[in-house]
Amino acid sequence: MKKVPLYKLIKKKEAIGLLCNQSGWHKRTGKYSFQSLADTGKLKKVFIPEHGLFGEWQDQVKVDDTSAYKNLTGNIEWISLYNSVSHSLTASASQLRELDTLIIDIQDTGCRYYTYTSTAWLLLKKITDLGLNITVIVFDKPNPAGRQVEGTRIKEGYASFIGLEGLPHRHGLTIGELCVYFKNRLQGKWQLIVDAVNKKEFVFIPPSPNIPTLSTCAVYSGQCLWEGTNISEGRGTTLPFETIGAPFLNWVFTDDWNNSRHPVYNRNCYIRPLLFIPVFHKFAGEICRGIHLLVHRKEKYHSLSHSLQLIKYIKKRSPAFEWRQGSYEAFNDKKAIELLIGDQLLLDYTENKTRWKEVKLRLEGEEEGWIKEVSPFLIYKSPLQKLKIK
Numbered sequence: 001m002k003k004v005p006l007y008k009l010i011k012k013k014e015a016i017g018l019l020c021n022q023s024g025w026h027k028r029t030g031k032y033s034f035q036s037l038a039d040t041g042k043l044k045k046v047f048i049p050e051h052g053l054f055g056e057w058q059d060q061v062k063v064d065d066t067s068a069y070k071n072l073t074g075n076i077e078w079i080s081l082y083n084s085v086s087h088s089l090t091a092s093a094s095q096l097r098e099l100d101t102l103i104i105d106i107q108d109t110g111c112r113y114y115t116y117t118s119t120a121w122l123l124l125k126k127i128t129d130l131g132l133n134i135t136v137i138v139f140d141k142p143n144p145a146g147r148q149v150e151g152t153r154i155k156e157g158y159a160s161f162i163g164l165e166g167l168p169h170r171h172g173l174t175i176g177e178l179c180v181y182f183k184n185r186l187q188g189k190w191q192l193i194v195d196a197v198n199k200k201e202f203v204f205i206p207p208s209p210n211i212p213t214l215s216t217c218a219v220y221s222g223q224c225l226w227e228g229t230n231i232s233e234g235r236g237t238t239l240p241f242e243t244i245g246a247p248f249l250n251w252v253f254t255d256d257w258n259n260s261r262h263p264v265y266n267r268n269c270y271i272r273p274l275l276f277i278p279v280f281h282k283f284a285g286e287i288c289r290g291i292h293l294l295v296h297r298k299e300k301y302h303s304l305s306h307s308l309q310l311i312k313y314i315k316k317r318s319p320a321f322e323w324r325q326g327s328y329e330a331f332n333d334k335k336a337i338e339l340l341i342g343d344q345l346l347l348d349y350t351e352n353k354t355r356w357k358e359v360k361l362r363l364e365g366e367e368e369g370w371i372k373e374v375s376p377f378l379i380y381k382s383p384l385q386k387l388k389i390k
Contacts, residue, residue: 020106021054038073045095050116093126108143108174112170118164141174160334169304219242221303232282236279237276275289312349
């Protein structure tokens with residue numbers, strides 16, 4: 001994709017909107033994109049996703065008050081898209097009609113559960129539905145989960161804000177490539193410009209409180225499923241998603257986890273048992289017994305398949321194991337695990353109602369299908385990768 005001199009384009013624009021958070025910090029300038037764009041005098045609105053501008057809010061916390069940001073720059077409107085007033089989770093028609101350009105500068109994690117993907121989609125869909133002549137510019141970043149593809153494309157019945165219809169659990173695309181795919185899917189008439197990844201300038205900045213490191217991204221596609229259980233997914237610790245556990249997993253130290261004959265052995269990931277105490281979220285202040293996943297061959301590790309096996313195994317070993325109850329997403333009656341797994345066959349496997357052979361075939365077919373579907377929209381030479389599933 002041809003590199004566009006953005007400074008020339010931006011100078012022609014009278015009103016810019018920006019979707020960003022703290023991941024939009026640039027090493028070359030030492031500034032956040034909202035600061036640099038504010039310096040042009042063209043930035044009018046900043047759209048803020050879940051977790052707030054600096055990742056200061058935990059998951060599912062609605063942010064209604066943006067006054068803390070007002071002194072960061074000049075006369076700019078700060079708009080939380082994840083608030084308790086609007087149920088649309090996107091900008092209003094009037095907010096978008098005031099813009100000539102929408103810039104997207106935000107870090108994805110490569111997984112469909114991560115709500116920034118849905119936030120970008122909803123903004124682009126709104127622009128399309130309104131028929132607006134807005135130029136969309138994406139400051140692209142590498143996918144921290146790599147080019148690996150995992151999982152099945154979620155169907156309408158399971159789709160939600162944490163699972164955009166048609167996306168697999170782990171998609172392998174950059175946020176720029178996702179927007180190219182979204183534009184084609186929406187048949188959008190608006191102009192899309194992707195400012196290509198510059199790996200020399202890229203710095204990974206935690207996009208939200210519980211994605212602290214790149215190693216978190218290696219396990220997130222599978223380990224996020226623990227949110228649908230009464231097992232802690234490690235929130236409230238320094239190793240969210242890499243660590244899981246509960247007070248009632250008394251047996252974890254008795255297993256020989258790294259023996260090749262163990263039911264959930266994986267040659268690409270070591271497992272160590274441990275104790276931990278979450279300072280918030282599930283079992284806050286309680287001693288939990290659990291396991292820590294140590295991925296040592298990230299490029300070969302299929303997180304989703306391993307986590308499905310772990311859930312089935314730990315569920316079988318632990319009578320106190322339960323699926324998370326109650327509302328998980330507003331205006332959606334499905335259980336958290338249904339929305340997260342998003343596929344009846346995979347759900348059946350965790351309930352011991354189907355064989356791993358059937359799950360493996362489904363995963364392999366769906367992953368091949370996704371790669372074929374989106375390959376025309378790739379803008380970088382490196383292809384998407386289908387991992388070998390054990």
